[in-house]
Amino acid sequence: GAGVSQTPSNKVTEKGKYVELRCDPISGHTALYWYRQSLGQGPEFLIYFQGTGAADDSGLPNDRFFAVRPEGSVSTLKIQRTERGDSAVYLCASSTGLPYNEQFFGPGTRLTVL
Amino acid sequence: TQLLEQSPQFLSIQEGENLTVYCNSSSVFSSLQWYRQEPGEGPVLLVTVVTGGEVKKLKRLTFQFGDARKDSSLHITAAQPGDTGLYLCAGAPDNYGQNFVFGPGTRLSVLP
Numbered sequence: 001g002a003g004v005s006q007t008p009s010n011k012v013t014e015k016g017k018y019v020e021l022r023c024d025p026i027s028g029h030t031a032l033y034w035y036r037q038s039l040g041q042g043p044e045f046l047i048y049f050q051g052t053g054a055a056d057d058s059g060l061p062n063d064r065f066f067a068v069r070p071e072g073s074v075s076t077l078k079i080q081r082t083e084r085g086d087s088a089v090y091l092c093a094s095s096t097g098l099p100y101n102e103q104f105f106g107p108g109t110r111l112t113v114l
Numbered sequence: 115t116q117l118l119e120q121s122p123q124f125l126s127i128q129e130g131e132n133l134t135v136y137c138n139s140s141s142v143f144s145s146l147q148w149y150r151q152e153p154g155e156g157p158v159l160l161v162t163v164v165t166g167g168e169v170k171k172l173k174r175l176t177f178q179f180g181d182a183r184k185d186s187s188l189h190i191t192a193a194q195p196g197d198t199g200l201y202l203c204a205g206a207p208d209n210y211g212q213n214f215v216f217g218p219g220t221r222l223s224v225l226p
Contacts, residue, residue: 105156
């Protein structure tokens with residue numbers, strides 16, 4: 001079956017611009033996660049959705065970052081007033097939640113802020 | 115803040131050799147997952163360990179969860195070039211939260 005898909009695969013923007021990153025999870029997966037991975041590092045947790053609601057957004061670095069999942073499926077990560085330090089690969093994962101929240105990752109979106 | 119450390123950071127070995135990589139923390143985790151990631155792709159789940167002292171085998175890979183659920187190891191027997199990649203461990207917080215913590219990874223290169 002289809003895995004997790006993310007669009008765009010690459011995004012180049014200028015400092016100060018607004019960007020949206022999209023994640024299509026595996027059909028039927030109720031849990032959805034966003035992570036950020038910088039070069040040479042492991043993924044860093046940003047936010048977790050259970051259904052439509054953000055159950056844990058403790059990893060969002062500041063109020064420029066926001067994510068939504070209005071219908072409990074597709075999710076969008078939104079970054080306002082981008083900064084060069086936001087450059088990273090943004091990964092999305094989905095899970096059935098049971099029994100141990102085993103996550104299936106998408107290929108990521110590489111964001112470059114010039 | 116829960117942190118995971120992984121060692122070694124880099125490992126380059128010849129095909130057929132055995133190796134062990136480690137994942138350590140001072141914090142307790144409710145479960146721990148191991149992933150392998152290749153360049154340009156997302157991590158792929160290898161195994162989840164849940165019980166302290168648990169050992170799981172996946173073909174030539176053996177995973178162990180520490181008795182205190184603070185650490186884990188991955189042992190590969192007779193490594194093959196196809197095992198090359200970034201090995202990541204990820205811990206679920208002991209309060210069964212969903213803010214998974216990932217280690218920085220061990221980058222393994224298996225030379226033919």
